[in-house]
Amino acid sequence: MKQFTLPKRERLYLRESIDELFANGRTFVVFPYRVVYLIKKADAENLPAPEKQGQCAIMTVAPKKRFKHAVDRNHVKRLTREAYRTQKLPLHAALEKTGQTIEVAFLYVDNKFITFEQTYKLMGKAIGKLQRAILETAKNQPS
RNA sequence: GCAGUAGGCCUGUCUGUCGCUCGCUCCACGCGAGAGGAAAGUCCGGGCUACACAGGGCUCCAUGCCGGUUAACAGCCGGUAGGCGGCGACGUUUAGGUUAACGUAACAGAAAAUAACCGCCCCGCAAGGGGUAAGGGUGAAAAGGCGAGGUAAGAGCUCACCGCACACUUGGUAACAAGGCGUGGCUGUACGUCCCAUGGGUUGUAAGAUCAUGUAUACUGGUGGUUGGUACGUGUCGGAAACGAUACUGUGUCCAUGAAGGGCGGCCCGUCCAAGCCAGGGGGUAGAUUGCUAAAGUGCGUCAGUAAUGGCGAACUCAGAUCAAUGGCAGACACCUGUCGAAAGACAGGGACGGAACCCGGCUUAUCAGCCUACUGCAUUU
RNA sequence: UGCCCCAUGGUGUAAUGGUAGCACACCAGAUUUUGGUUCUGUUUGACUGAGUUCGAGUCUCGGUGGGGCAA
Numbered sequence: 001m002k003q004f005t006l007p008k009r010e011r012l013y014l015r016e017s018i019d020e021l022f023a024n025g026r027t028f029v030v031f032p033y034r035v036v037y038l039i040k041k042a043d044a045e046n047l048p049a050p051e052k053q054g055q056c057a058i059m060t061v062a063p064k065k066r067f068k069h070a071v072d073r074n075h076v077k078r079l080t081r082e083a084y085r086t087q088k089l090p091l092h093a094a095l096e097k098t099g100q101t102i103e104v105a106f107l108y109v110d111n112k113f114i115t116f117e118q119t120y121k122l123m124g125k126a127i128g129k130l131q132r133a134i135l136e137t138a139k140n141q142p143s
Numbered sequence: 144g145c146a147g148u149a150g151g152c153c154u155g156u157c158u159g160u161c162g163c164u165c166g167c168u169c170c171a172c173g174c175g176a177g178a179g180g181a182a183a184g185u186c187c188g189g190g191c192u193a194c195a196c197a198g199g200g201c202u203c204c205a206u207g208c209c210g211g212u213u214a215a216c217a218g219c220c221g222g223u224a225g226g227c228g229g230c231g232a233c234g235u236u237u238a239g240g241u242u243a244a245c246g247u248a249a250c251a252g253a254a255a256a257u258a259a260c261c262g263c264c265c266c267g268c269a270a271g272g273g274g275u276a277a278g279g280g281u282g283a284a285a286a287g288g289c290g291a292g293g294u295a296a297g298a299g300c301u302c303a304c305c306g307c308a309c310a311c312u313u314g315g316u317a318a319c320a321a322g323g324c325g326u327g328g329c330u331g332u333a334c335g336u337c338c339c340a341u342g343g344g345u346u347g348u349a350a351g352a353u354c355a356u357g358u359a360u361a362c363u364g365g366u367g368g369u370u371g372g373u374a375c376g377u378g379u380c381g382g383a384a385a386c387g388a389u390a391c392u393g394u395g396u397c398c399a400u401g402a403a404g405g406g407c408g409g410c411c412c413g414u415c416c417a418a419g420c421c422a423g424g425g426g427g428u429a430g431a432u433u434g435c436u437a438a439a440g441u442g443c444g445u446c447a448g449u450a451a452u453g454g455c456g457a458a459c460u461c462a463g464a465u466c467a468a469u470g471g472c473a474g475a476c477a478c479c480u481g482u483c484g485a486a487a488g489a490c491a492g493g494g495a496c497g498g499a500a501c502c503c504g505g506c507u508u509a510u511c512a513g514c515c516u517a518c519u520g521c522a523u524u525u
Numbered sequence: 526u527g528c529c530c531c532a533u534g535g536u537g538u539a540a541u542g543g544u545a546g547c548a549c550a551c552c553a554g555a556u557u558u559u560g561g562u563u564c565u566g567u568u569u570g571a572c573u574g575a576g577u578u579c580g581a582g583u584c585u586c587g588g589u590g591g592g593g594c595a596a
Contacts, residue, residue: 004161005162006163008163011466012466013466013467014430014466016429059466061466069497069498070183070497070498071496071497071498073498074470075470075498078470078471081162081470082161082472085161085163085471086162116471116472
């Protein structure tokens with residue numbers, strides 16, 4: 001079974017979802033990343049269609065203000081995606097256990113590059129935080 | 144060999160593994176394909192798109208030596224003349240017309256255009272008047288140059304030579320060049336207005352086309368177009384009266400009900416229309432599909448042409464995403480740099496500029512390392 | 526991605542191709558016991574590189590930076 005995948009249904013691309021995420025989402029910072037996330041309960045009827053969006057959807061952002069060239073923006077986003085892809089499994093497990101869905105946006109707020117090794121470590125930290133957030137939310141609203 | 148000039152090429156190759164996008168498929172742990180020379184800037188030109196548009200004129204904008212090339216261009220190729228730089232190979236820049244007319248030319252200078260400040264000459268006692276562009280100084284620019292004749296002093300006033308303009312002859316498709324036996328005594332310069340030729344409607348793939356959930360709804364058809372309460376009024380009955388009982392196709396800025404209002408002069412009937420409900424249905428937001436990649440296509444050969452380019456032949460199919468794929472990690476081989484070494488080689492380091500977004504032709508800008516061709520100057524050897 | 530606009534002292538903003546002004550700010554001086562107000566004076570400027578021109582902030586062509594629209 002393939003595990004370290006990142007198909008389209010695990011990415012955020014619908015305009016409505018993105019607006020909702022940035023309007024109601026919660027935030028924390030793992031420098032140089034600013035993470036915005038929104039946790040929802042996955043009811044049987046509210047379950048998103050498998051065609052549309054998975055239980056865990058992400059997007060990456062590299063602002064034009066800080067990276068002038070398209071090639072630099074692409075590079076940052078690729079590194080971010082790669083780091084997420086290789087470490088996302090614990091997040092999925094937590095969601096599976098608590099019966100929730102999550103939407104996350106990773107915003108890169110520095111204007112300098114970091115290496116893949118650093119990115120990998122930071123992403124590990126960020127995912128740990130998200131995992132804790134999921135478990136707490138599940139406790140507060142027991143279904 | 145050193146220094147340089149011009150033009151061109153290239154933008155490493157391969158493997159493993161974990162992923163992404165598209166296509167195919169026997170629908171899976173499969174197979175195939177997947178960034179550039181500039182994909183960039185958006186500076187020109189086209190295709191394609193929707194809208195506008197009888198025809199003609201004016202205005203506005205762009206281009207502007209000559210010829211060629213092209214779908215088209217402000218591009219490209221070849222050529223002409225002048226200026227500037229270089230010993231040179233060569234580079235760079237300017238050039239439609241305007242002896243028609245008009246406008247502007249700061250400061251300085253007498254004067255910036257029908258020239259008199261100083262100077263020179265003549266007249267006059269003087270004041271002043273007249274002639275004069277050879278000399279002075281100002282300026283970015285000052286009325287063809289030089290010599291001789293001539294003159295009161297001067298002046299193309301006259302002449303020779305040079306320059307300029309026009310005409311002619313020869314060469315060239317032409318720009319133009321060369322020529323001498325011609326003609327003219329001769330136009331200040333720059334920019335603009337102006338004149339001539341050619342071209343130009345606007346819009347940009349987030350253009351445009353198709354489908355269309357939800358919400359609101361144009362339009363069409365059907366249905367519907369009250370009922371109850373309460374108060375008042377009227378009639379009937381009871382009662383002397385107050386009032387009570389009961390009824391109504393009755394009335395209302397009253398209350399309730401999802402809605403109950405208006406027109407046909409007033410009232411009634413009737414009828415029409417609102418509001419409401421049901422069904423159909425047009426446009427259309429989110430979203431999806433399309434536009435979307437087989438084309439002025441790519442490289443190869445050959446022919447025509449100095450070349451840009453074109454003709455012919457056979458071959459190939461080469462990204463198509465849409466909050467936006469083409470990446471991460473690891474390794475090998477070439478290449479370059481540094482250190483060590485006689486060499487082989489060893490070790491360390493390096494690889495730029497930059498990421499398709501409808502598609503083409505150019506231009507401009509960015510760019511590590513390397514390679515090729517032709518030519519120039521200097522030095523040296525034979 | 527496509528289309529378009531702008532750049533003048535620290536700030537805001539003018540000027541027909543001819544010595545770059547104005548206001549505020551800053552600094553110095555005067556006035557005042559001191560500060561403020563007021564008065565006087567000085568300094569600070571063309572985003573960048575070429576070209577056209579006798580002469581460029583202005584005209585032309587590259588580049589840089591900033592902003593807007595489709596939203």
